[in-house]
Amino acid sequence: MSFVTILYAALFYFAATILFVGLAYRVYEYAKIPAPLKIPTPPAPMTQRGVAIRIFREVVFFESLFSATKWTWLFSWIFHLALLLAALRHLKYFTDPVWFWVSSELVQVAGHYAAYLMLAGLLGLFARRVFVDRVRYISSPSDYLILVLIIAIAGSGLMMKWFPSDILAIKLFFVGLLTFNFSELPSDAVLLIHLSLVIALMIIFPYSKLLHAPGLFFSPTRNQVDNARSKRHVADWAKRMESTK
Amino acid sequence: MASKFETPEVRKFPVIPKLENSATSHLSPFKSKQEFQSSLGYPGELVENWQEKAIDKMGDLLGKYRSLRVYLDSCIQCGACTDKCHYYQGTKDPNNMPVGRQNLMRGVYRRYFTLPGKYFPKLVGATDLTKEVLDDWYSYYHQCSQCRRCAVFCPIGIDTAEISMAAREVMDSIGVGQKYCNEIIGKVHKIGNNLGLPEPALADTLEGLEEDVLDDTEVDVKFPLDVKDSEVLLVTPSADFFAEPHVDGLIGYAKVFHQAGISWTLSSHASEAANFGMFIGSYDNMKKLAMRIREAALELNVKRIVFGECGHAWRVAYSFLNTLAGPFDFLDPRYPVPQHICEITNGLIDQNVLHFDKSANDDMTLTYHDSCNVARASSMGGIMGGQFTIPRKIIQTVANNFYDMDDETIREKTYCCGGGGGLLTDDLMELRVKGALPRMEALKHLIEEKGVTHMAAICAICKSQFSKVFQYYDLELDQIVSLHQLVSNALIMNKKEV
Numbered sequence: 001m002s003f004v005t006i007l008y009a010a011l012f013y014f015a016a017t018i019l020f021v022g023l024a025y026r027v028y029e030y031a032k033i034p035a036p037l038k039i040p041t042p043p044a045p046m047t048q049r050g051v052a053i054r055i056f057r058e059v060v061f062f063e064s065l066f067s068a069t070k071w072t073w074l075f076s077w078i079f080h081l082a083l084l085l086a087a088l089r090h091l092k093y094f095t096d097p098v099w100f101w102v103s104s105e106l107v108q109v110a111g112h113y114a115a116y117l118m119l120a121g122l123l124g125l126f127a128r129r130v131f132v133d134r135v136r137y138i139s140s141p142s143d144y145l146i147l148v149l150i151i152a153i154a155g156s157g158l159m160m161k162w163f164p165s166d167i168l169a170i171k172l173f174f175v176g177l178l179t180f181n182f183s184e185l186p187s188d189a190v191l192l193i194h195l196s197l198v199i200a201l202m203i204i205f206p207y208s209k210l211l212h213a214p215g216l217f218f219s220p221t222r223n224q225v226d227n228a229r230s231k232r233h234v235a236d237w238a239k240r241m242e243s244t245k
Numbered sequence: 246m247a248s249k250f251e252t253p254e255v256r257k258f259p260v261i262p263k264l265e266n267s268a269t270s271h272l273s274p275f276k277s278k279q280e281f282q283s284s285l286g287y288p289g290e291l292v293e294n295w296q297e298k299a300i301d302k303m304g305d306l307l308g309k310y311r312s313l314r315v316y317l318d319s320c321i322q323c324g325a326c327t328d329k330c331h332y333y334q335g336t337k338d339p340n341n342m343p344v345g346r347q348n349l350m351r352g353v354y355r356r357y358f359t360l361p362g363k364y365f366p367k368l369v370g371a372t373d374l375t376k377e378v379l380d381d382w383y384s385y386y387h388q389c390s391q392c393r394r395c396a397v398f399c400p401i402g403i404d405t406a407e408i409s410m411a412a413r414e415v416m417d418s419i420g421v422g423q424k425y426c427n428e429i430i431g432k433v434h435k436i437g438n439n440l441g442l443p444e445p446a447l448a449d450t451l452e453g454l455e456e457d458v459l460d461d462t463e464v465d466v467k468f469p470l471d472v473k474d475s476e477v478l479l480v481t482p483s484a485d486f487f488a489e490p491h492v493d494g495l496i497g498y499a500k501v502f503h504q505a506g507i508s509w510t511l512s513s514h515a516s517e518a519a520n521f522g523m524f525i526g527s528y529d530n531m532k533k534l535a536m537r538i539r540e541a542a543l544e545l546n547v548k549r550i551v552f553g554e555c556g557h558a559w560r561v562a563y564s565f566l567n568t569l570a571g572p573f574d575f576l577d578p579r580y581p582v583p584q585h586i587c588e589i590t591n592g593l594i595d596q597n598v599l600h601f602d603k604s605a606n607d608d609m610t611l612t613y614h615d616s617c618n619v620a621r622a623s624s625m626g627g628i629m630g631g632q633f634t635i636p637r638k639i640i641q642t643v644a645n646n647f648y649d650m651d652d653e654t655i656r657e658k659t660y661c662c663g664g665g666g667g668l669l670t671d672d673l674m675e676l677r678v679k680g681a682l683p684r685m686e687a688l689k690h691l692i693e694e695k696g697v698t699h700m701a702a703i704c705a706i707c708k709s710q711f712s713k714v715f716q717y718y719d720l721e722l723d724q725i726v727s728l729h730q731l732v733s734n735a736l737i738m739n740k741k742e743v
Contacts, residue, residue: 026318033311036528038564039404041396041621042657043629058400068325068398076323076400128324133264135324137339138348140370142361143322207361208369212401215319220312221393221402226624228564229581232571237309241532 004187015202022206030218036235044226079121085114096175115158122151156194163190250675252717253335253682255689261328268338273384275672277422284431288420295419296374300357302418312407317354319401326395331660332388335679340385343395343405350412386412390666392617397657410526425670430521438483438517450486464738466503469510474546477509480518481553482705490727494554497729498586500736505593512541518558524667535569550583556616556704563623585625591635601735606644609699615659616704643735648695654687664710678717685718701728
């Protein structure tokens with residue numbers, strides 16, 4: 001095993017632990033904290049099914065954002081769609097045998113062009129942070145850095161088109177990480193940059209605003225059923241105040 | 246009184262204003278005094294170790310309210326909300342952008358409750374809770390009317406009201422309370438209503454109203470107080486007892502009950518619908534205030550509880566009352582608890598019990614102001630969007646001339662009147678006038694285009710606020726009307742009983 005292989009194997013185990021344990025812990029915390037009062041915003045669904053549809057529309061179409069600002073919606077929706085497509089393309093590095101639909105030309109080609117889309121979306125988001133005075137005012141260094149980080153991930157990933165690595169070896173490395181059957185990682189500079197940035201993203205995820213991903217599912221204004229008159233919602237901590245009168 | 250200020254210009258085509266840093270940092274409401282603070286269970290002045298206490302209280306609230314925790318974590322700083330707040334549009338102060346307001350607390354949250362904020366505060370915009378930050382909190386968390394317009398547009402549904410309520414609760418817990426809210430809550434605890442109107446004065450007022458209505462209509466409409474075994478307990482904002490145009494709404498409710506033959510009563514114990522406990526984010530105070538209504542319903546042995554025209558009251562009533570003061574299993578199970586007076590009138594219209602002479606309102610061309618807490622924090626009629634359709638249907642049943650304002654300013658996108666959330670106090674007049682700008686612009690456009698003369702509302706705060714700020718925008722104070730005032734004007738009364 002080369003030093004690079006051992007280093008990156010260790011880093012990936014470390015980052016994955018932070019990412020998954022961290023996220024699981026956040027979700028556990030969010031689930032554990034009660035929502036003591038009903039606060040859904042209109043149009044508030046009156047059934048659980050309605051809530052599921054509402055959340056689906058928010059997650060897939062960014063419906064509220066669309067009604068708020070078209071440019072931000074356009075850039076962020078493109079970025080997130082491209083992120084999904086790129087992620088699907090990358091599944092081929094983690095599955096053996098590769099799932100048939102992942103290896104399909106559609107997913108692989110779409111995943112490739114997604115890199116350009118992603119960059120376009122991210123640059124749009126970056127530009128609005130710089131040029132719109134209101135957004136510039138609220139931006140802290142970390143807001144720019146996260147954008148830069150993801151731009152760099154997309155950029156370095158795209159660079160591998162011109163600085164190719166041994167794809168089969170990369171795949172063996174990652175499948176090896178999953179199956180504890182370790183294999184050498186090619187030590188090409190662009191690849192290592194790309195992977196280092198991804199590791200950084202994994203580590204900061206549970207400690208940053210990237211928590212908006214699980215956050216949306218736990219947002220009481222969006223995930224509550226409008227049934228307060230027919231059903232009581234007394235939080236555990238409020239029960240001590242319950243009277244018998 | 247407040248320093249001089251300029252009324253914002255009403256623009257033909259509103260554009261998003263450029264930022265003006267600290268434009269309204271000078272605006273802070275009067276602070277609560279020792280006596281009001283202690284009657285609510287809060288320290289009378291800033292406690293010695295306030296910083297530590299405030300952080301402890303934040304930690305406490307973060308464990309009690311999922312909204313607070315999720316919303317402080319999840320903001321992407323995307324900017325979608327930045328132009329949505331009426332106070333931002335009217336004042337141009339960046340701390341009145343919803344996210345700007347949230348970040349005053351989010352910075353402190355990151356500093357004391359997150360790893361990156363502990364080690365890299367500059368990087369993530371984390372701030373120590375200094376005296377300056379506390380002053381900013383006091384100023385800007387009292388420049389939020391908790392109207393939730395921002396929450397409608399946020400991709401994550403972050404509700405600034407949840408954060409400003411928490412901030413006010415934290416400040417109260419260290420002895421920094423707001424005079425207007427806390428004095429009023431004290432009055433309700435002690436006397437029974439926001440205005441401190443004692444039972445004999447209330448009885449007197451209601452008697453006067455009976456005489457007035459008899460003179461006007463030759464019908465003996467009653468305004469009962471503390472009458473046991475009535476069908477309905479009416480809980481209404483105390484402004485309805487004498488403020489204009491509120492009282493005309495109260496007369497409307499009384500006529501509706503009279504004409505429908507529904508026995509009803511007010512209660513001197515629960516002579517206030519508003520629940521200012523919500524404004525200060527205090528579950529305890531909100532619950533105590535809500536319990537008065539339960540107690541009154543039990544004591545008077547009524548079958549239903551009906552709320553009058555009051556926006557925040559209806560939020561607490563519709564969304565919280567059952568949770569805070571339920572279960573209401575002693576009431577008639579055929580009706581939701583509680584009901585809104587508009588639901589009553591609407592139901593009676595549908596049953597063909599009420600008849601109207603629409604021409605009685607022909608001297609007015611009307612529009613309707615969706616009060617923020619009715620629009621964005623409640624519903625009516627057991628149907629999605631009932632809070633929008635039912636009041637409009639009633640107006641169109643009792644009046645001929647009705648137009649809606651611009652779509653971006655009504656229904657779930659409605660603008661706050663500028664005086665909600667515990668800000669309806671003279672020491673914040675500048676804020677109230679500036680915050681009314683988006684509503685005034687939409688109204689004035691409609692006045693120009695359609696010749697609208699009057700705006701109806703179903704919220705005591707909206708009515709008081711508009712009757713005060715209209716003059717700054719060259720409108721007459723009587724151009725704001727109660728919805729049930731229109732009902733009252735047009736309702737054909739059965740005169741045989743006299």
